[in-house]
Amino acid sequence: MNVDFLILREEFRRVLLKIGFEEARAELCARIFAENSRDGVHTHGLNRFPSFVRAVQDGLVIPSAEPERLTAMAALESWEGNLAPGIYNAIRCMDRAIELAGEYGIGCVSIRNTNHWMRGGTYGWQAAEAGYLGICFTNTIANVTPWGGSEPRLGNNPMVIAVPRAEGHIVLDMAISQYSFGKMQEYKFRNEALPFAGGYDAEGNLSQDPGKIIASQRALPIGYWKGSGLSMLIDILLTSLSGGRTTADITKGGAESGVSQCFIAIKPESGNEALIEQIVEFTKSGHQDAVRYPGESTLAKRNTHLKEGIPVNEKIWNDVLNM
């Protein structure tokens, strides 16, 4: 079943108003949830919406909270998120980073006590739309196993890197786990094995069974020891800048709320657009259509879904209609 983008967005808005969002904020968050589904990131669009509503009802996300600036030193700021909706805080922070980059060439805004930003790529696209390079990262609850260990002690700490481009922005949006838990849920839903090992089973053996890995919460980081180090450094950078909760704190709290995030915007030098095309062309050369740049398939899905409607999980869609 396909649903039109505007209908999806309107339903989200209706529900958010009902659970206490004021008008502008409901509109913003509804748009982002709908855009995530529109771009094919169902795990952070419609499919995530019901659990977002529950997080609001459980008091983990406070719909009316406002973020506040805590410290500022020219191009570097840190903010307190006050547990406002993660989407709202993240949009605000990237907007501020872009403003700072407009003034100083680069801007960096960290935020503590914020909430899940849903799809990280949103804020990369936001920077690219404004004509800026964007880099952002967040920490999460522990569900990745450090190299040499057997217990989940690292977040899958996604990072986003975005570059504006006339023919379609280049946006890398990746979790540090080889497969995001959302992706593993999709494989599990389809009763498929993962193409490569994605984590450990309960006995500590590498596994391609998404169900076993979701159960053990022991995802494998990309590149074994390399992603293990990268996940740790993202958490450390975030904590060092924001003073916010670490993956350790979030994990001990038992719910993925009150996370730490960072948003960097950089003004690209003008006149280098042809060099970016050269990279895209060289990378693809000799590989026909098998090699894509990050963001390419997103754009393709977006165009299809805007034309033909967004394919939805009917059960979840009906749940939302009945909210």
Place this chain on the structure above:
Amino acid sequence: MNVDFLILREEFRRVLLKIGFEEARAELCARIFAENSRDGVHTHGLNRFPSFVRAVQDGLVIPSAEPERLTAMAALESWEGNLAPGIYNAIRCMDRAIELAGEYGIGCVSIRNTNHWMRGGTYGWQAAEAGYLGICFTNTIANVTPWGGSEPRLGNNPMVIAVPRAEGHIVLDMAISQYSFGKMQEYKFRNEALPFAGGYDAEGNLSQDPGKIIASQRALPIGYWKGSGLSMLIDILLTSLSGGRTTADITKGGAESGVSQCFIAIKPESGNEALIEQIVEFTKSGHQDAVRYPGESTLAKRNTHLKEGIPVNEKIWNDVLNM
């Protein structure tokens, strides 16, 4: 055979003076080469020194060249490297990024037409020693295969993230290939297979044979499609900021010279040191000594090598003594 740090450094200095380095620059580059060996990164210390000397003699590296600032916008600068020694340019750029961060909270310096920085971690340690968070990255000649492709079209584009810490800085220094070519050379030298697939053989099959991968120049990026995207984005960020040569340009040129790099320094918020310790402790908890933070084993090797001397490849050491 072990050689004392000071003797190694003095020999490097002697050779660099002989091939046209002026005094201060010879001292700086000799120190960095010796420190790389001291920290156990032999591939970018003694073992790399002879090919660095050849690059100078071949005119790829110009010992007396000076970098120049091209553009400046408050916290963001871009520089022209003029093919000066990569170590010298990189130290200069990170110093400047640190200065900018001291003024604006964050500083970002990109440089084009520079040369191989040897061990990227050097500039992470430099930032951390100065009390700053450091992030840097470089592009390289193409030797990594993009996901979905079969030809080397991406650089192994190393990235470094460093965080200062009283008990030992945390410094992640990683190439985007699952194994750096230096590491694969070490396995090949010891006639050992790689523990995990590290690239493709000439027929395009995933392989654990370091010799076959070095021959094909088709390394596997960390995390398959994820590292493929990350490598591409690093090249694009560098190009967009510096206007310098892309991995495509460097590869077409046939020699790894005139590369593009970027150096970011950020002022950490004071008072968050205990949170960093919490991350280190939580990550290690339940894993005894099997889990290490990035930089931990570097520090252990440094201490051992300063006490007991640096183990050297005798053939290479004799080559240097005879230069």
